[in-house]
Amino acid sequence: MRLGYHMPTSGGYRKQISTAQELQAETVQVFLGSPSSWSLGRFEPETLIQGAELAATAGIDPIIPHASYLINMAGSDPQNYEKSRNLLQDSLQRTAVLKAPYLVVHVGSHGGAGLTIGLQRILAMLELLQLDWPQGVMMLLENTAGSGRTIGNIAEIGMIIKEAGEPPWLGVCFDTCHAWEYGYNVQNRPGWQQTLELFDHHIGLKHLKALHVNDSKTAQASRVDRHEHLGEGTIGLECFQTMVTLAELQNLPWILETPDQGDFSGYRKDLELLRSLRETL
Numbered sequence: 001m002r003l004g005y006h007m008p009t010s011g012g013y014r015k016q017i018s019t020a021q022e023l024q025a026e027t028v029q030v031f032l033g034s035p036s037s038w039s040l041g042r043f044e045p046e047t048l049i050q051g052a053e054l055a056a057t058a059g060i061d062p063i064i065p066h067a068s069y070l071i072n073m074a075g076s077d078p079q080n081y082e083k084s085r086n087l088l089q090d091s092l093q094r095t096a097v098l099k100a101p102y103l104v105v106h107v108g109s110h111g112g113a114g115l116t117i118g119l120q121r122i123l124a125m126l127e128l129l130q131l132d133w134p135q136g137v138m139m140l141l142e143n144t145a146g147s148g149r150t151i152g153n154i155a156e157i158g159m160i161i162k163e164a165g166e167p168p169w170l171g172v173c174f175d176t177c178h179a180w181e182y183g184y185n186v187q188n189r190p191g192w193q194q195t196l197e198l199f200d201h202h203i204g205l206k207h208l209k210a211l212h213v214n215d216s217k218t219a220q221a222s223r224v225d226r227h228e229h230l231g232e233g234t235i236g237l238e239c240f241q242t243m244v245t246l247a248e249l250q251n252l253p254w255i256l257e258t259p260d261q262g263d264f265s266g267y268r269k270d271l272e273l274l275r276s277l278r279e280t281l
Helices: 013-022 045-058 078-097 115-130 154-163 176-182 189-202 237-243 265-278
Strands: 002-006 027-031 063-066 102-106 138-142 170-175 208-213 253-256
Touching: 002 265, 013 027, 013 045, 027 253, 045 063, 045 078, 063 078, 078 102, 078 115, 102 170, 102 208, 115 154, 138 154, 138 208, 154 170, 154 189, 170 176, 176 208, 189 237, 208 237, 237 265, 253 265
Parallel strands: 002 027, 002 253, 027 063, 063 102, 102 138, 138 170, 170 208, 208 253
Antiparallel strands: none
């Protein structure tokens, strides 16, 4: 397992990679632009190339970009659907320039049209994107906490991947907080075993490529997405003690998205906890 956190890009890659080194991060996740904007800003490939080189020199691998929260691959509004496709296409291309293997994406919401229609729109979007899909980049579909009409529980992600033909450019990023808030039991070993069996049945464990490692402020099956420091939320420490022992999770990047006030003290605390758990193996 390679331990890391969601790295801000403010101040530039040089500053942030230096901080990541100081925190002993082994992998990082980044936004390619504002997560709440339809534009990633000016495309500056030299900046992305420099970021990739700095990370490689620091031994930080992989860098994992996360797509904008505005993207909705299942939406019914034609204008937003086209904007989502364009933003995803731009994000995929920048991910390739960054020499990152994965782009994490929230699938989106069917908006009341129903799951069947939503899945059709997602598959149509993937077909359009495939026309100019950059080599070496895999899109990771992230499981959802289940608020509103979002698509992205284990069974739904499995349907998307299978209906798309299980292409080599589609995988999964599994978020512990979202899983718990949706209703899956990741609190202890029996719960994890059941969840992984369900994942393997619907998706296939070979498609699991990254983890978001977060505790939750809200209860199991709350459908409310609120992250908490490891061991301080409703999931509890046993979840993470169990995770480090599971062979299915050993060779994946583990990304923290826990609360932080901008001084990295939150990430530092959670990284130290994960390292201490890993050292017990």
